[in-house]
Amino acid sequence: MTPVSIEDINFEWRAEGDIVDAFVKGQHELTNQEKQYRNRTELFITELAPRNLSLKVSHISPNDRKVYECWFFIDEDRNGYLDKWLLKVAGHYSEPLIKGPAKTDLRNRDADFICAATGGYPEPKVHWFINQKKVPPQSNRINTTITNISSEKYDVKSVLTINMTDDTSVYCTVENELLKEERKSTDIQYLVKTKNELHSGDRRHWWIAVIVAVALLVIIVIVAAVFRSRNNSASSGMLNLNVSSQVSTFKLFTNI
Structure with missing residues (x-):
């Protein structure tokens, strides 16, 4: 072959x-x-002799997700389709942020937990974990919304509703299957108090208030007693002085 x-x-x-x-x-x-x-493509021209017909595409966006085919033409007898490649496009999501209810008295109440991540591609999957156990994705306790903010990015928000019957630890993950990446949120924990614990806590607060009030009352009584004692001492001094003056005056009058 030539x-x-x-x-x-x-x-x-x-x-x-x-x-x-x-x-x-x-x-x-x-x-x-x-x-x-x-201005986005490049061929490896210096390597064409060893038959390197590769293509480089820069500044990739989701619009570039296509099948790319290479066709070659050497002469009339040797030409045609050579190969094809599917270009897959993916973008990282932000670290998931998780937020729980503000209330702490949650026993036997429904509580909503929110997991959110932004700026990724393609559409993600959100997974929830309660006390380290994965919640089935099809659970009716999960409501996930994915928003296409542009042709290149998605935002995701997922809400998990839990009936709080015991101490609970919750976290979520956002999975990008194309990148084989699963990003995890922080783990938030809620200690659920029983009614007895709540009443016990209330009683403790009541006793603390009583003790503080009694202590203040004792301090006030002591301070009042000290002031009263000082006032009595001052009055006695003045009385003695007056008596002494009267006696001196009386003695002086007698001598005359």
Whole structure:
């Protein structure tokens, strides 16, 4: 077989019938290139001799998720379809944020937990875990909403409703199957008190208040007693002084 020179190699990369990039008669040919691929493609021209017909596409977006086909043309007897590739596009989601109810008195009440993540692609899956056990995805306690914020990104929000009958630990994960990535939220915990515990806590608070009130009363009584004692001492001093003056005056009058 006669060796093939670069000048004899002609090939095209196509996607859904559009020309992505091409090499014709020894030249990089971009005349018929589809507009959406302008300045985003690259051929390995220096490696064409060893038959490297690879294509590089930059600045990937979900719009590039297509089947790419390579067609080659050497001469009239040797030309046609060579190979095809499916380009898969994916983007990372943010770390999931989880939020629970503000109330702490939750025993035998329904409580909503919210898990949210943003900016990923494609649509994710949200998984919930209660006390380290996975909640079945089809559970009617889960309500998940996925919002397409642009052609390239999704936001997800999932709400899990739990009837709080015992101490509970909750977290969620957001899974991106294409990236084989599952991101985990923080683990939040709720200690559920019984009525007896609540009443016991109330009683403890009541006794603390009583003790504080008694202590304040004792302090007030002591302070009042101290002031009263000081006032009595001051009055006695004045009385003695007056008596002494009267006696002195009386003695002086007698001597005359």
